[in-house]
Amino acid sequence: MQMNELPLPQTTGARAVPVTGVRSRRFFEGTDWVAEExxxxxxxxxxxxxxxxxxxxxxxxxxxxxxxxxxxxxxxxxxxxxxxxxxxxxxxxxxxxxxxxxxxxxxxxxxxxxxxxxxxxxxxxxxxxVRLPQPLGGDARFSALSVTRALAALRDKQLLLGITGATHAAAWCNAAGEIMLLREDVGRHNALDKLVGALRRGKFAAGEGFVVVTSRASYEMVHKTAVAGVTLLAAVSGVTGLAIDVARDAGVALLGFARGEDLSVYCHAERIHLDHAA
CATH class of the missing domain: 3.10.20.10 (Ubiquitin-like (UB roll))
Structure with a gap:
């Protein structure tokens, strides 16, 4: 079985390599795109x-x-x-x-x-x-529906993941849940650093939106989010205990297991309106 030739990637960070294997119980050989590291x-x-x-x-x-x-x-x-x-x-x-x-x-x-x-x-x-960020104030509040909307759009925005299947993403979304900025990387910390840099360089009003990451939420992910001035972080995977502690002190609403319409709120629940709950 011969694999079809792959189209050229639409983003940097991938290269073509030869590959052989078994798929659907049939041998194949061809070319695959892999993420550069x-x-x-x-x-x-x-x-x-x-x-x-x-x-x-x-x-x-x-x-x-x-x-x-x-x-x-x-x-x-x-x-x-x-x-x-x-x-x-x-x-x-x-x-x-x-x-x-x-x-x-x-x-x-x-x-x-x-x-x-x-x-x-x-x-x-x-x-x-453990470096503690400056606490964030303000009364920013977001809708769970907006988080759901962002999650639904996230996959199609991850161009490098679509090519390689091997990268994380961090996205900044406006209050309506529209993805305004997204950065990808083989490392989850790197993806979020890239997003923070893009937010600051673009002079976005970071506190008016929230961040979604395609990984677990560790202490450092919370720290980077707080440094960016963002008061809500939603992670597709789980959260750590230290992340909860730091998020609580930093004034960041921390959401985990944000998948589809599901999400778990671990601290600062006052920052999110659970409007699609029964």
Missing amino acids: IPVALEYNGVSHAVMLASPSDLEDFAFGFSLTEGIVDDISQIRDIDISGNAQGITVHMEIASSCFARLKDRRRSLAGRTGCGLCGTDSLAHA
């Missing part, structure tokens, strides 16, 4: 700080978002310049940041080797392991 070095003022394994798309968004959620800068205006270069070993994102930010970074610099499944790799101090 490339070392991406983040360099500040000439000093390498982190190497993350990431999809090679939306890397400027990733660099801005990572810098914000890691507390390296407080505002994207403190990133003075950015340049991206690559070689056979991977990609380097060179950033020039404000001298005050770089001095702070040197004071707490750590060796961080990024992996797709771990957000604390390289942390060498318990004091640095």
Whole structure:
């Protein structure tokens, strides 16, 4: 059995590879698209700080978002310049940041080797392991129907997943549940960092919408959402206990198992109106 030739991907981050196997009890051979996973070095003022394994798309968004959620800068205006270069070993994102930010970074610099499944790799101090975001105020409230609407539209917006079946997504949705921004990556943390960077660079009113992620909600996912100024995070999978604790303190409504019309609210239920419950 010969597989049909695959169409060219409509997004970066995938490459074609030969494949053989068994499908419906029949042998096949052909070509498949797989997700790229490339070392991406983040360099500040000439000093390498982190190497993350990431999809090679939306890397400027990733660099801005990572810098914000890691507390390296407080505002994207403190990133003075950015340049991206690559070689056979991977990609380097060179950033020039404000001298005050770089001095702070040197004071707490750590060796961080990024992996797709771990957000604390390289942390060498318990004091640095859990960073509490500033609490979010306001009375933003969202409809469960809006979350359902966003979930229904999510799959068709994930172009890289459609090609490879191997990536996560983070999406920012307006109050009506329309997906306004979406970023994909092999790593769930990276996808959310890319989204945070895109929100800040686009000067969106982040607090007027909510975030949906195609993964579990760990502490870091809540932290990044709070840094973005978003008060509701809905995860397709489950949540962790630490994520609930941090979300409660940060003022973020945390939803898990958000699939179809189902969802579980773990804290700040006052931020969501369960309007399609019987």
